[in-house]
Amino acid sequence: MRINPNPTDDLLAALWQTQQDQQTALQQLSSGKRVNQPSDDPAAAAIYSGNVATESRIDQYLQSVASLRALFQSADAALGSVVTALNQAITLGTEAANGDMNPDNLQQILQGVQGVQNQVLQLANTSFRGTYIFAGTATTTVPFALNGGVVTYNGNSGVNHVAIADGRTLEMNQAGDQIFQNASGDVFGSLQALITGLQNGDKTAIASATTAVGEALQRLNVQRTFYGNNLNQLNGDESALQQQNLNLKSQDNTLVGIDLAEAATNLSQAQTAHQATLSAAAQVLQPSLLDYLR
């Protein structure tokens, strides 16, 4: 049986193959990836590209969550200060309605309540990163203005939504008039009534206005829970997003990553194969019959 008398081509092909295997193993080991280009595993590469997009979205959602948290905290803090101020107004109003007050005392109380009104006005016009947070979506307009003792709302009733997960959005604000000029408890209206009552020295009016401030305070507390609830939800959403991110990363590793031990084994196997081929080549390329004929 005649066989191929010149095995050099076969040998070279075998050497190239083992060299290629070595290179592949080395690349996988150094990049930590099994899929370094789409053709290594087209399906995995396609899924991976989707995962990369999702991970990037999650990173953005996490940023949005952080940004919303800061916004909600600042709104919540502002409303907290309003609560304190209103409590002070109620104390002053109750004092004026019940005690025997001389005009000087009433004047002092009036000034106190006017101070509260200004403070609440300022708080209602709170801005965060340059935009008014209680103005609905008209965030570039100062929402509340005091003109001739009457507070007017210049914002709107718009509500913004921010996406914080795929298919999930969170309301970003409440319209300012819902908080400060709600039909079931008007902060500015009741404060104004209290001021008018104090200016007129009308104890009945002062008493009813004080009750109205109390109602407005209750209403405000109800509205305030929006921010508290949302802050809680953000915490939940944040940990869900982080968990999702972890899951995706681990899926990525299964998809395109390589087990380091396996990669190292592959490399040493490829090296062994290459050396074996080299030594086989040395055997095969030994001298021919001509060397023995003298």
Next chain:
Amino acid sequence: MGGLTSSLMMAVQALIAEQGALSVTSNNIANVNTPGYSREAPTFTDNPPVQMGDLMFGQGVNLKSIDSIRDRLLELRILGETQQQSNAGAQLGFLNQVQGLFSNTSQNIGTDITAFFNSLTQLSTDPTSLPLRQAVLTAASNLAADFHNTVNQLDALTVNLNQNVVQSVNDINRLTSEIAKLNAQVGTLKSLGKDAGVLEDQRNELVNQLAQLTEVHVISTEQGDTITTGNGTALVVGGQSFELQAGTAADGAQHVFALGQDITASLTGGRIGGFLSVRDQAIPDGMKQLDDLAGGLATNFNTAHHGGFDLNGAAGQDFFAPITGTGAARNFALAITDPAAIAASSDGSPGSSGNITNLLAVQTNSLPSGKNPGDAYAALVFTVGDRTAQVKAESTASSLSLQQLQDQRQGVSGVSLDEEATNLIRYQHAFSAAARIITTVDEMTQTVIAMGSPTG
């Protein structure tokens, strides 16, 4: 006759025959590394005997012919496998470059699309912020730049492929004219009843090179071989070769013409087939997916953008230049440069982010092509990767089978130095023995001459 003279003649014939065989061996050894060379073997025949009385006397040896040892069937199979292998090889080279455009997982069209929509999500947390609006425009122009970059690189590959097609056509023409010359010589020798061994080897080697360039069919006839392309366009008939021409066709690409007829579509095998398949299928396929993605994205986003109001309360204009169909990816561009013109608002007030929800929905809604933008990009990656993986597997498989066929061919036609060394000794010994006969006959003749001498 059976006389001394006859023995002398036989010895001389033997010397000549062994010398001839020796020269075959030396030619074999000389060509041990010549590609495509088939070993030659001498054929000895004994001369017809002469009857003398009751006895038949052999009349020595004759070196009848020197033949190349080859398996024509095997050579045809090698031809077929060669064209497949170089086809896959040529495709793989370019497909690797194509998939290189989609290999970067941290910065590509897919991540650009996500980054663009992320910038919108970011804007929804603070719709009046000009820096955030500018970030949206920047992300959109990054996306446009990546579309352009990818398209430009595909264009560059197409230009390169066209050059390769022209080069291949030139190579084919050079080879066919050489083959035609050899064909004529082989035909002449064959008509004289001679083995055209070496010339045939040379021709086969050239045909093999031709098969690397395109699929060829070889039909052996009395007048020499006829070589045609896969679809039957004649390249060589006997001693005549027919040139192919490369020329720019209406679509701007290089097409191949035979006698004025466009045969581009029928050139499937070999390198030229590989170049054409990447140029006319793989790249246009990828380009179409990019166009669908770019056009669909621009159209859907513009529609959503029209539904909103910009920072100044004006109705949303086109965000991207309105593009669809072929060339969409090439012409993908922003239509606005003013960050205030982003229509984020749904009610006309600057602080509203209501329309961003609609803009973001473009990311998850299906494009006209039936997939959402992210999936469309993933599908593109899959198509490119899958095509490359298939060609890679094809290339590996045909390399292996070509290697096996070459092994088989070498088994039949390859020069074995061991064998030649053995033959060398055989012929040398036979030569020595024949020479010895001459010496012996000479001595015997001396004896005969001495018999008649008066002094003897």
